[in-house]
Amino acid sequence: METRPVLTGVSLQIDNQNIRVVATDGIRLAQHVVENVEDYGASPLNVIIPGSTLEDLLKIINDDEGSSTQIEIGQNQIRFISDGLRVQSALLEGTYPYVDNLIPQVYISEVIVKTERLLRVVERIAILAGESVTLGVYPSGILHLISRTADVGEAKEEIPLEYLEGEYFRVAFNGKYFRDILRAIDSDRLRIRFAGKERPLVIQPVDMTSSTLFLITPMRTQDGG
Numbered sequence: 001m002e003t004r005p006v007l008t009g010v011s012l013q014i015d016n017q018n019i020r021v022v023a024t025d026g027i028r029l030a031q032h033v034v035e036n037v038e039d040y041g042a043s044p045l046n047v048i049i050p051g052s053t054l055e056d057l058l059k060i061i062n063d064d065e066g067s068s069t070q071i072e073i074g075q076n077q078i079r080f081i082s083d084g085l086r087v088q089s090a091l092l093e094g095t096y097p098y099v100d101n102l103i104p105q106v107y108i109s110e111v112i113v114k115t116e117r118l119l120r121v122v123e124r125i126a127i128l129a130g131e132s133v134t135l136g137v138y139p140s141g142i143l144h145l146i147s148r149t150a151d152v153g154e155a156k157e158e159i160p161l162e163y164l165e166g167e168y169f170r171v172a173f174n175g176k177y178f179r180d181i182l183r184a185i186d187s188d189r190l191r192i193r194f195a196g197k198e199r200p201l202v203i204q205p206v207d208m209t210s211s212t213l214f215l216i217t218p219m220r221t222q223d224g225g
Helices: 051-060 115-128 175-183
Strands: 009-014 019-024 028-034 045-050 070-073 077-082 085-090 109-114 132-138 142-149 153-160 163-166 169-174 189-194 201-205 212-216
Touching: 009 051, 028 175, 045 051, 045 085, 051 085, 109 115, 115 132, 115 142, 115 153, 115 175, 115 189, 132 175, 169 175, 175 212
Parallel strands: none
Antiparallel strands: 009 019, 009 045, 019 028, 028 212, 070 077, 077 085, 109 163, 109 189, 132 142, 132 169, 142 153, 189 201, 201 212
16 A cells, blocks of 8 residues: 555546546545536636545535535635634645556446345455455355455355356455455446456446446456456
């Protein structure tokens, strides 16, 4: 995991059409894009907000459906105003990594699976076994999750897929990081796209109105998986 100061922050990019929020630590990436927003008549912005500020903000602001949060961005500071509450923070200095070339545009395989069921399995695997979890997709339409450790042995579970297109694949990843991604997905089903052993695994909610995307970088294993 990279430790550059900018990677502790969240990139906020705003132009006259879109709002784009990106967070990455060098292993995982999360992106959400709000498209075709109302033209607010200001200059385009590209700033980095401390991740700790946003974590604290989410704990205290009112997230009711009718509530709203006003954001004021200055040269070096950002201010959030919600229901009379004001939270102000300095922005992080530096240049956020260019992430567009990290997102695969061509995929070898694609599967769809129920989010809650996969989350429960990953949580069990992560507790019983080691850090590395291998995900395998087979032509039978079954998703296999396996983790092996010297102390515990092998933990293995299977999940039926709702959709499978493309080739069989197997890839290893950090189970804890994958679990965190699944917990953040607000959708009954999710799509997993495989672009090759050296490319990140792409995870998206199965919701045509959503522009949320997650990436997780594969781990190298002794058998090359």
